[in-house]
Amino acid sequence: PMQDIWAKPPAKGQTHGEGLAEHTQAVVAATASVLRLRPGVGAYAGQQKLAPWALWAAAFHDMGKAASGFQSMVRGGERWGRRHEVLSLAFLAPFAAAMGEEAVRWVSAAVLSHHRDEASLWSVYEPPDSMPPDPDDPLLLLVGGVSEADFVACTEWLTTELLPWAATLVDVPLTALALPERPRWQPSEALAFMAGRLIDYHRLAYGFTS
DSSP: GGGEEEOOOTTTTTOOEEHHHHHHHHHHHHHHHHHHHOOOHHHHHHHHHEEEHHHHHHHHGGGGGSSHHHHHHTTOOOOSSSSSHHHHHHHGGGGHHHHHHHHHHHHHHHTTTTSSHHHHHHHHHHOOSSSSSTTTTHHHHHHOOOEEEEEEEEHHHHIIIHHHHHHTOOOOOOGGGGOOSSOOHHHHHHHHHHHHHHHHHHHTTTTOOO
């Protein structure tokens, strides 16, 4: 369940860390506040779709923290040493058809860039030349850290609670994002989706738009 998935370790004197749901709601609310304060920011940036894209990016940005290695780390275990923002793309995958190709490309770039630059991520997570990848491929190791139960908990929470709530904060059509059926954790499809979005991000970083 979502209440058992932490985004941050316990604060000093506390025994329970900040929940992923709580943290994500706070980031989405802060993003919505900026959008309300600056309603013309999309037009200024030359992108009228900026508002929903920004809220989607806020919603998905930390979903990769559901990985078992990250959860162990924030509970006092050893350092995980992998990038949660790359794994967050796997949680975006079930929503891709509803979002559309252009939105997926830019939302994925926002998720990927919220901690590290493109070059540092590409140096570790450059997609393999062939599928399936080698057993020690970094992307494959990321995917291997997700349980189906946690994947379903996160994606169902996103579609039934967070995204409908986010749509009430600003006037954007987030309610169109609905999962057609109960999502299943399919590692091979998640891996392919992550690889594709990393390639998109790499091309955006170097000015290639097609």
